[in-house]
Amino acid sequence: MAVPASFSIGPIRIAPATVLAPMAGVTDTVFRRLIRNQGGCGLIMTEFTSSHGVVALKKNTRKPTKAFRYLYFEPEEHPITAQLFGSDPVVMAEAARVCEDQGFDAVDINFGCPVNKVVKCNGGSGLLRDLPLVERLLQEVRAAIKIPLTMKFRAGWNDRELVYLQMGRIAEDCGLQAIALHPRTREQGYSGKSDWTRIAELKAHVKLPVIGNGDILTPEDACRMVTETGCDAVMVGRTASANPWIFRQISEYLATGSYWVPSERDRYDIMRTYYTMLRDKDAMDTVGKMKQFATYFTHGVRNGTKLRTAIYQATDAASILDLVDRFFEHELTIAA
Numbered sequence: 001m002a003v004p005a006s007f008s009i010g011p012i013r014i015a016p017a018t019v020l021a022p023m024a025g026v027t028d029t030v031f032r033r034l035i036r037n038q039g040g041c042g043l044i045m046t047e048f049t050s051s052h053g054v055v056a057l058k059k060n061t062r063k064p065t066k067a068f069r070y071l072y073f074e075p076e077e078h079p080i081t082a083q084l085f086g087s088d089p090v091v092m093a094e095a096a097r098v099c100e101d102q103g104f105d106a107v108d109i110n111f112g113c114p115v116n117k118v119v120k121c122n123g124g125s126g127l128l129r130d131l132p133l134v135e136r137l138l139q140e141v142r143a144a145i146k147i148p149l150t151m152k153f154r155a156g157w158n159d160r161e162l163v164y165l166q167m168g169r170i171a172e173d174c175g176l177q178a179i180a181l182h183p184r185t186r187e188q189g190y191s192g193k194s195d196w197t198r199i200a201e202l203k204a205h206v207k208l209p210v211i212g213n214g215d216i217l218t219p220e221d222a223c224r225m226v227t228e229t230g231c232d233a234v235m236v237g238r239t240a241s242a243n244p245w246i247f248r249q250i251s252e253y254l255a256t257g258s259y260w261v262p263s264e265r266d267r268y269d270i271m272r273t274y275y276t277m278l279r280d281k282d283a284m285d286t287v288g289k290m291k292q293f294a295t296y297f298t299h300g301v302r303n304g305t306k307l308r309t310a311i312y313q314a315t316d317a318a319s320i321l322d323l324v325d326r327f328f329e330h331e332l333t334i335a336a
């Protein structure tokens with residue numbers, strides 16, 4: 001079974017049935033557009049955004065807050081989902097309305113984040129231990145907006161408290177339009193393997209479209225997940241940060257049975273494109289982002305450690321771009 005050509009989230013047709021996973025600190029507007037521009041990605045999502053932050057944003061539009069930056073997107077990013085976290089149903093509903101007003105195509109609620117800061121306030125995966133609150137939250141938000149509502153969640157707090165099937169049923173009863181499961185538990189963090197049999201069980205348990213997530217490293221993995229679980233769409237996270245071509249590769253694999261593998265030159269081009277986009281956006285954290293992505297993008301690049309080390313020591317965007325140019329000019333000349 002192959003990754004479907006499309007799937008629907010309420011009235012929105014997502015084609016192909018692939019989703020870029022929300023990743024805090026990674027999937028900002030620049031990275032999302034980089035992914036979109038490579039082709040093959042059906043839906044993109046914002047980084048998780050505090051519902052309290054979004055509501056505060058509404059009250060104070062003059063000061064650019066974190067929530068303001070997280071919710072910024074460009075027209076070419078459609079279809080795009082805003083992801084929210086929080087545990088107060090009224091605040092969450094208000095925040096979802098703000099997202100709807102900003103032109104998002106859908107709102108997603110995060111029930112997966114394992115980070116202590118979020119869990120302590122009962123947000124993210126903390127809610128997996130309070131299903132009545134999950135239900136109230138979903139009901140309140142569903143009633144507050146007209147655009148589709150989805151949720152992304154982990155399998156449970158730990159292996160003794162697995163709630164993914166109950167979560168699926170609650171989502172269905174509350175009128176959500178799709179659900180995404182990362183089948184690790186909160187206690188697992190990112191250790192071990194994603195147990196895809198949980199995605200299969202969930203798919204068999206609900207009528208809602210199920211998006212499968214966890215440990216897709218290659219186009220073959222994406223197809224295997226659909227075959228093994230019957231999920232309606234696949235969601236890719238960490239692989240996309242080091243391999244922004246993964247969605248294009250999945251599409252090519254579906255169409256032809258094989259896929260293009262990037263060369264050193266392609267790696268150079270994508271790094272330069274991304275860094276130039278960052279510089280032009282003139283974000284507050286341009287240099288930090290360049291350093292962060294140097295780690296992702298230079299994996300598998302010959303002498304990549306040298307480039308990374310030089311980038312870590314640089315202090316401004318122009319010199320980082322210069323380092324990238326000089327490094328690849330040298331490496332590509334040697335290779336030629």
Ligand SMILES: Cc1cc2nc3c(=O)[nH]c(=O)nc-3n(C[C@H](O)[C@H](O)[C@H](O)COP(=O)(O)O)c2cc1C
Nearest residue numbers: 021022023024047048110182214215216236237238
């Ligand atoms: C750096 C990082 C940040 C993440 N931030 C979010 C987030 O904001 N919201 C969310 O629902 N999941 C978040 N996740 C989880 C991913 O969306 C995804 O569920 C997880 O990485 C498993 O998928 P993968 O194996 O394809 O990476 C994050 C993961 C990583 C590695």
